[in-house]
Amino acid sequence: MTYEVKRLQINYKTLDEFKKFKEYGIQELSMLEDLNAKISENEINSPFYGIYFGDSLAARMSLYKRNKRFDQYFEPQQDYLEVWKLEVLSNYQRKGLGATLVEFAKSFNLPIKTSPRVKSSEFWARMGFSPVTYDMDRDLGENPLIWLPEGVKEQKQTEED
Amino acid sequence: MTYEVKRLQINYKTLDEFKKFKEYGIQELSMLEDLNAKISENEINSPFYGIYFGDSLAARMSLYKRNKRFDQYFEPQQDYLEVWKLEVLSNYQRKGLGATLVEFAKSFNLPIKTSPRVKSSEFWARMGFSPVTYDMDRDLGENPLIWLPEGVKEQKQTEED
Numbered sequence: 001m002t003y004e005v006k007r008l009q010i011n012y013k014t015l016d017e018f019k020k021f022k023e024y025g026i027q028e029l030s031m032l033e034d035l036n037a038k039i040s041e042n043e044i045n046s047p048f049y050g051i052y053f054g055d056s057l058a059a060r061m062s063l064y065k066r067n068k069r070f071d072q073y074f075e076p077q078q079d080y081l082e083v084w085k086l087e088v089l090s091n092y093q094r095k096g097l098g099a100t101l102v103e104f105a106k107s108f109n110l111p112i113k114t115s116p117r118v119k120s121s122e123f124w125a126r127m128g129f130s131p132v133t134y135d136m137d138r139d140l141g142e143n144p145l146i147w148l149p150e151g152v153k154e155q156k157q158t159e160e161d
Numbered sequence: 162m163t164y165e166v167k168r169l170q171i172n173y174k175t176l177d178e179f180k181k182f183k184e185y186g187i188q189e190l191s192m193l194e195d196l197n198a199k200i201s202e203n204e205i206n207s208p209f210y211g212i213y214f215g216d217s218l219a220a221r222m223s224l225y226k227r228n229k230r231f232d233q234y235f236e237p238q239q240d241y242l243e244v245w246k247l248e249v250l251s252n253y254q255r256k257g258l259g260a261t262l263v264e265f266a267k268s269f270n271l272p273i274k275t276s277p278r279v280k281s282s283e284f285w286a287r288m289g290f291s292p293v294t295y296d297m298d299r300d301l302g303e304n305p306l307i308w309l310p311e312g313v314k315e316q317k318q319t320e321e322d
Binding site: 007023025026027029030040047062064066070082084085116117131133134136137139140142143144 | 165166170184188190191200208223229231243245246276278292294295297298300301302303304305
């Protein structure tokens with residue numbers, strides 16, 4: 001079975017569905033404030049993509065293109081995608097929804113970085129992601145994973161200070 | 162009761178104790194690699210501070226001074242402290258160990274940033290930390306909290322791109 005990945009429109013219904021996800025935080029609260037400050041709904045695009053089952057959001061992720069000037073991960077330095085808050089609601093797990101979202105991200109053929117907040121290393125390894133070489137100034141408490149398209153390498157960190 | 166906060170020496174015993182903490186990741190694995198590559202033990206300092214009960218590490222945090230050129234949070238722009246992996250082992254909770262570690266960090270009188278990975282907003286609010294104003298390019302999926310010493314304000318983000 002294949003699933004359709006949709007870009008999520010930020011309206012009160014979507015923000016209400018977001019409350020079902022564990023990784024709800026200041027990003028969503030800030031979207032709600034923005035929405036409250038506007039006159040009309042349905043007009044704010046977001047970095048969120050998701051998969052619906054009928055009328056219900058079953059899985060989501062943030063997928064956001066970062067400018068090459070932020071790139072501290074890839075060689076040559078380039079625009080890349082950052083994935084965060086990839087999450088499948090428990091009732092919809094084990095159907096391949098997470099993999100469908102990650103494949104959607106990979107379809108842009110840009111390098112991808114993610115720093116999962118939950119233990120999910122086997123899933124990410126299956127999707128072709130590898131841990132970076134730890135660098136304290138860059139990574140702090142993160143555990144970044146990267147996916148490299150053809151011709152892209154991991155950026156070597158240089159010693160500073 | 163008061164507890165003594167110690168800077169942790171990175172040796173095989175410490176790294177073994179780190180395995181009891183939930184937030185064990187590539188930072189610790191990289192320390193282990195560094196240790197394996199050296200001849201003698203006990204010589205690597207770390208950003209980790211902790212509290213011992215007898216011979217056992219009961220609580221820890223990473224406390225790391227960041228150069229002002231990394232500062233995207235404080236006004237005026239300045240050196241600040243980043244706290245991550247603040248964690249008290251379950252047998253030692255409700256004794257004030259977490260608060261003792263945070264007070265230790267505050268004693269340097271530098272602004273502090275942290276992005277807790279677990280739901281702990283009440284604890285951080287009690288410690289005087291507040292959420293930042295969300296900025297997608299800076300914060301992505303993080304939920305940063307900051308503590309401001311006298312005379313320091315939150316840095317306002319300017320629109321870029």
